[in-house]
Amino acid sequence: MVKVYLDNAATTQVDTEVFRAMRPYYSLKFGNASEPHLWGQQARKAIEESRQIITQFLGAKLKEIIFTSCATESINLAHRGLIESFKVANLHSGKVPHIITSSIEHKAVLETCKHLEQIGWAKVTYLPVDEYGLASVKDVEKAIRPETVLVSIMYVNNEVGTIEPIVEIGQLLKKINPKIYFHCDATQAIQYLDCQVDKLGVDLLSLTGHKFYAPKGIGALYIRKGTPMVRQQDGGGQEYGLRAGTENVPYIVGLGKAIELIANRKSVIVNRTKSLRDRLIKGILKIPETKLTGHPAKRVPHIASFIIEGVEGEAMLLLLSDKGIAASSGSACTSGILAPSHVLTAMRISQKSAHGSLRFSLGKDTTTQDIDYVLEVMPKIVAQLRRMAPKII
């Protein structure tokens, strides 16, 4: 059966080279990196080599990268760890630290912020976005208060692919109050955009490996030197005392290898993916009553999200899957909680329209034939589902 996987924003396969790099660390070089003997030091060396690759990739400095299990963990640590440090400092002044974030962040950011609000450790402003999902630098500026300690904005929105003005926000914060820390969820940006931390002006940056051909279960957090941070996982002092737990050596090695591979291929992949994405967009928009969501220009190379009238998202996904095509949707039926995507809602897309949302996300192996196959199949699926639907006046 033809297989066209266009859900790379959800997850990607482990690259064969990544897998090969990981293998010795399961049963050959399996030592605990905290041990001084040969086995331990082999593991330690592998971890530090991987760390160095990521440090270089992000333009960071020594001891500024720690390994976590995923971006969600990195995000939790970044927000909770920072706020807890302020909680301790503000014990007697009674001021609650303030966080500014956007209403279209990934749930990892939103739920962490909500939790901090619930326990009274922070007040949070959730900035609106425009109809393209773009956050405004002016809105960030207006929201800043004397108690603001953290601004947290994603680099690329995972549902619609809009690129947020991270550099501009970083510059704004430096100008207004350099004591405000800036976190960026770079999960969907790592492969495609410039993630140099000084260029972005960020103090904290979260990423996860399974979006760029490393396994699920490994991520990293960049923490600029001097950023206050209270560890959220106590124990044996690993990762500079910030994240206890015996290091997952094979996965750490895998993450480093995956970063190395994307660094080598970046411009080729960016250009190829962009042109395939544009080919897909052009073709899908030929289907009547179909709109592209997200910003028309400030869009990451791999994501193309649509709203298609008169059809429901999950039904499209199932019929596409029957034809060997993987995609994703933000419809209420596809969520586990019967609510349409909070991102589409924040972009003021009606529930009725969000009903027919469909996201394609390309990968490094996507070919022109893959795109053309989708363009052949999609109009038929849409027609079939529209025929099945009642005519509502």
Add this chain to the structure above:
Amino acid sequence: MGEIKNPDGVATVGNRRCGDIMKLYIKVKDKKISDIKFQTLGCGAAIATSSIITTMVKGKPVAEAEKITNQAIAQALGGLPPVKLHCSLLAADALKAAIANYRKKK
């Protein structure tokens, strides 16, 4: 699947939370459901429940068809995940509404 021209009973029901819409058309002859068709705008489970309800009640006496529960619909599909159970409710409601519409027309 489809429309029935000149149905004896017809009803459109919708679920406000998820946005799914079901329309059922029935034809009644000798107090039995002689024909039934569905049109659905909804997820896989919504399409499945509306489709299977037509197979379940076609040829059955109206009085019997009216008693079909959403649990029976879910069972006929081999079960439904909890988050999709409301689709079976929608189908059951659609059938009851179509039958009520038929009764009113009479």
